[in-house]
Amino acid sequence: MQYSIWDKDFSAWLIAARSEQVTKKKVYKRKIMKKEIVLFRDNSGTVSALKDQCPHKGLPLSQGKMRDGNVVCGYHGWSFNGSGSCVDAPCLGSKESCPSAKVDSYTVKEQDGWIWYFHGDDKEVLAGGPPSFPKDKKWRWFELEKEIKAQPHFILENSFDCTHACFVHAQLFRNGPAQTAYAELEETDYGMRVETREDDGRKVRITKYLPWKGKEVYHTDEYFQPFTAYVNYHFGIGKHRIILTCSPEDENTTRVFTRTGVQAGIFSSLAALILRVLTPIIISEDVAAIQGQAHGYKTHGGRYGHMRDADIPAIWMFSLYRRFFENRKIEEKRTKKITYKL
Secondary structure, eight states, rough: OOOTTTTTOOOEEEEEGGGGGSSHHHHHSEEEEEEEEEEEEEEOEEEEESSSOOOOTOOGGGGGGGETEEOOOOTTTEEEOOTSEEESSSSSOTTTOOOOOBOOOEEEETTTTEEEEESOOOHHHHHOOOOOHHHOOTEEEEEEEESSSSOOOHHHHHHHHHHGTEEEEEEEEEEEEHHHHHHHEEOOEEEEEEEEEESSSGGGGGGGGSOOOOOOOEEEEEETTEEEEEEEEEETTEEEEEEEEEEETTTTTEEEEEEEOOOOOOOOHHHHHHHHHHHHHHHHHHHHHHHHHHHHHHHOOOOOOOGGGGGHHHHHHHHHHHHHHHTTTSSOOOOOOOOEEE
């Protein structure tokens, strides 16, 4: 169902870019929370973010270039530092000085290989900094990024909807409901956590691509309010971690950053290579389903209906999502156990 965050007053840290995307050599353009911004590094490597518009005659600063750690507008050569102050305007009259023009600047922080943008005005959220999702050096990691035509909750719910894998990912992940899944749900201070176990991991189709075999398969799915899903798979000796975080661009578009890691002892490098091939395929299948769902509700309206036990994790996640944006506190944290075919 549709749910808009755009009329809500909230504060949060959102990923604007991966660290390697922003360099000293080039201005990097990004849209986040309806704001078009430019990201860049000064000579010391510090990242800054400015509004993507020159205050002189309105040209996007993203059409400019970098020089001496400052952004130079491509129209008339005005230069702006990381705080947005004009530090040079080359075509001045003999009695003129550098204008006191200033571009709007935004709070950003580089952490764990991402550049985080602060939205809102809550000083406590600002002081707390972004959530931390560091890359364990013993793991093999890779990063993906995707623009999806859907609201964030559709994307996040997908991470807690296990049964879709039997059909959306039937060729790669699962070959239909084959056994019983046992899930334990609990609400937490940061959102929620679900642990799901299955009888026999050998019935999960994706395990045939792995260089080891194991009967035990289980995974934990965590929701970090407001925009992050954290998934940990355990396939025998192998561990597969997915960190998915959403950065809304506008009412119809969300940019999704995905960090994927794998740890499987001597098989880690090979498992990472396999997942690098399979993960983009799985994501493209998810995107098609999510965008179709979002389009359906946008076109026809309606609400979720005829919910079953297998839908409970996603429904809980959506409930907590709404509570965050409506600033409704949880009086008592819920727990629940469910079983369903998977």
